[in-house]
Amino acid sequence: MFMKAEKVIDVEPVGQVILVRNERSRYFRLRVKPNGHAHVSMPVLASESKAIEFVKSKTDWIQEQQQKLKTGLTVFGQDSAFRTKFHQLKIVKVKQAKVSNLIGNGIIQINIPEKYDHQHPSIQQFIRRTLTEVMRYEAKAYLPFRLKELAxxxxxxxxxxxxxxxxSRWGSCSHTNNINLNVHLMRLPEPLIDYVILHELAHTKEKNHSKSFWDLLELVCPGSKKLDKELKNYHVDVF
Structure with missing residues (x-):
């Protein structure tokens, strides 16, 4: 007895899986749809248990694809226009054997051997680590200075x-008025950097998000509500 042409089942730990019997399928084919659900095209006579076994054998790959969809991570390439406050990313193909970086004169240069695919996870991780370290250096030099200036x-x-x-956060203010600022502020437009800093400084006087807080913030940072909404277009540690 065959199941329906299309059936939705739950397979832990990947969640909903759509099984579709296809007369043209000679073997199992798997893809992850934009909503994060795994989609399996399978031969008409294949059993559901075999389909589930196939899905479980691909758990790591499915979860990797789901994570990419969830986070929206950028895949950096030679046409990437990413920049920090003081540096521009430049990716070049080279004849050397190893991936390397060169930082200076406002450029973060990532050298990728010609034989390598820039989309490979290890290369993307190398690029992301390099960018984070540059932002850390920039942030420690710039943010304390800008904080004092605005204060x-x-x-x-x-x-x-x-x-x-x-x-988790762009910034925070403790009950003793210590200010914490995230290195990832260095990839935001300058008005948003100042907005986050002023937001935390306002918390030195107003410890919650009451009307008094927003009135104070608007006084020192006109258009604060609009900036707060714009900030939501960016994600902490996801870039």
Whole structure:
């Protein structure tokens, strides 16, 4: 007895899987749809248990594709226009044997051997690590200076400043008025960098997001609501 031509089942840990019997299929074919669901095209006479076994054998690959869809990570290539506050990314193909980087004069140059595919996960990880280290260097040089500049201008007082690589927030202000700022601020447009800094400085006087907080923030950062909405177009540690 055959199951329906199309059937949706749950397979842990990948979630919903769509099984489709296809008269033209001679073997199992797998893809991950934009909604993150695995889609299996299978021969008409193949059993459901064999389809499930096939899906489970591909769990790692399916989860990798689902993660890419979830995070929206950029695949860096020679046409990438990525830049930090002080550097521009440049990817070049070279005849050398190893992947390397060269940083200076406002350029982050990634050298990729001609025989390698730039989309390979290990190369993408190398590029992302390099960019993060450059942003860390820039952030430690720039953010404390800009924080003090804006605090003096608007008469805010803070205790210490910490520049960190975290995955959850652009910035934070402790109950003792220590300011934490994320190295990933260095890939935001300058108005958004200032917005985050002023947002945290406003918390030195207003510890919650009450109307008083937003009124204060608007006073020192006109258009703050619009900037807050624009900031949501960016994701911490996802680029």
């Amino acid at each position: 003096d201008k608007h008469q805010f007082q803070f205790e210490k400043v910490f520049v960190k690589h975290v995955k």
